Each structure stands twice: as structure tokens, then as C-alpha cells.
Amino acid sequence: MPFNLPIFLTWLRIVAIPLLITVYFLPAAWLTVEERNLAATVIFIAAAITDWADGYLARRLNQTSAFGAFLDPVADKLMVAAALIVLVQLGRTDAIIASIIIGREITISALREWMAKIGASKSVAVSMLGKIKTTAQMVAIPMLLFQSPLAGVDMQQAGSLLMWVAALLTLWSMGYYLRMAWPEIARRSKKIDEGY
Known part of the structure; x- marks a missing residue:
């Protein structure tokens, strides 16, 4: 399995998925609703930026690979699916x-x-x-x-x-x-x- 900066960024996007979900399951004393919302928003936006960055860097650094081409859309779809499920759970969509x-x-x-x-x-x-x-x-x-x-x-x-x-x-x-x-x-x- 190849490993380079674009693939590392893609893995970071996958790691962000449980972080996004966990934000809403932390004890109420730790974060207010507004703080949870802000944290989840920052995590999702950061993940979206890595989606752009990994593709750009793969082309720029000539580090494209079959594994990266497979993993990138998988990470995108998992992140979107997780966020949508959270939003349904919260009654926001x-x-x-x-x-x-x-x-x-x-x-x-x-x-x-x-x-x-x-x-x-x-x-x-x-x-x-x-x-x-x-x-x-x-x-x-x-x-x-x-x-x-x-x-x-x-x-x-x-x-x-x-x-x-x-x-x-x-x-x-x-x-x-x-x-x-x-x-x-x-x-x-x-x-x-x-x-x-």
C-alpha cells in the first residue's frame, strides 16, 4: 500500500469521521450545544479542504496512485454519509x-x-x-x-x-x-x- 502526503490527507479525512460523531456524544458538561456545532462544523470544513488538497497535491507532486484514486472517493462518501446521519439524528435534515x-x-x-x-x-x-x-x-x-x-x-x-x-x-x-x-x-x- 503506497503512502505519501495526498494519501495521508485522505486518511486524515477518514479519521475525522468518528471525531465528528463523537462531538455530539461528549458529556453535556464538556461542551455547550453551540460549541458542539462549531467543533463539528470546523471538523467537516477541514475534511472538505483536505479533499481538495489531496487531489491538488497528488497532481502537483506527481504522487497519483491507484490506491489513492480508490481511497479518495471512499473517504468523501463516508464523511458525507456520517454527517448526514448525524444531521438526521439531530433533526436538522x-x-x-x-x-x-x-x-x-x-x-x-x-x-x-x-x-x-x-x-x-x-x-x-x-x-x-x-x-x-x-x-x-x-x-x-x-x-x-x-x-x-x-x-x-x-x-x-x-x-x-x-x-x-x-x-x-x-x-x-x-x-x-x-x-x-x-x-x-x-x-x-x-x-x-x-x-x-
Whole structure:
């Protein structure tokens, strides 16, 4: 297993997951609700920064690797899933939103793995729509973790609205990827039906 600075940053993102969750299970005497929210927000934003940094450094330092390419999206999806589950537990987002986003990530990850296995991974390469969806949820999640008004903005209300936008973009992007993969899926299904 290779180990370099980009991969180290990716591992830090994975380590941040239990830290984010633990913040909300510490004894009440240790942290106020506002302090918990701030700590969780800082942890999530720091993790999001490492997501950008590890990709940038891997390219800049010529330290890209197959293991890093595998681990990076896994770390991203685990971090987002953990944050969404925490937000559902706290009553700050709807379970349906978490289910849509997590379900989409599982579906598209499985689709990409299958498409790579049959040599058609370019059909489901990351699109601009997927990047916009990711940006929306990566902004909405810290807003909902922080929750308190900031600079006159109701973070709970704004974050909730943006999370619904992220959920709609999630469904749209899933439809896009499935549509791109459909010709290959149909072709393979036809071969199976014909007994090849």
C-alpha cells in the first residue's frame, strides 16, 4: 500500500469521521450545544479542504496512485454519509434527503465499478453536474451543522433549502449517469438474453 502526503490527507479525512460523531456524544458538561456545532462544523470544513488538497497535491507532486484514486472517493462518501446521519439524528435534515444522497452514492459507485470492469468507465466519468451536486451538499452540510444564525443568515433555513437543492441535483445526476451507462447495460442484457 503506497503512502505519501495526498494519501495521508485522505486518511486524515477518514479519521475525522468518528471525531465528528463523537462531538455530539461528549458529556453535556464538556461542551455547550453551540460549541458542539462549531467543533463539528470546523471538523467537516477541514475534511472538505483536505479533499481538495489531496487531489491538488497528488497532481502537483506527481504522487497519483491507484490506491489513492480508490481511497479518495471512499473517504468523501463516508464523511458525507456520517454527517448526514448525524444531521438526521439531530433533526436538522430529513431522512429522505439522507436516503437519496447515500443511496445515489452507493448506486453510482457500484455502476462505476461495473463499468470499469467491462472497460467502459469513460461513460460514467465525473461530470460537471456531479461537481455542482457535490458543491451544494458540501456547503449545505456545514451550514446545518453550525445551525446558529451567522452574519444575519439563518443557517438552518438556508442549509435546509440548499440540502433540498442538493437532493434534487443528486437525483438528476444519478439519472444522467444511468442514461450514459444505459447503452452498455442494454447491450450486455441483450447478449445474456440471446445466450452469449
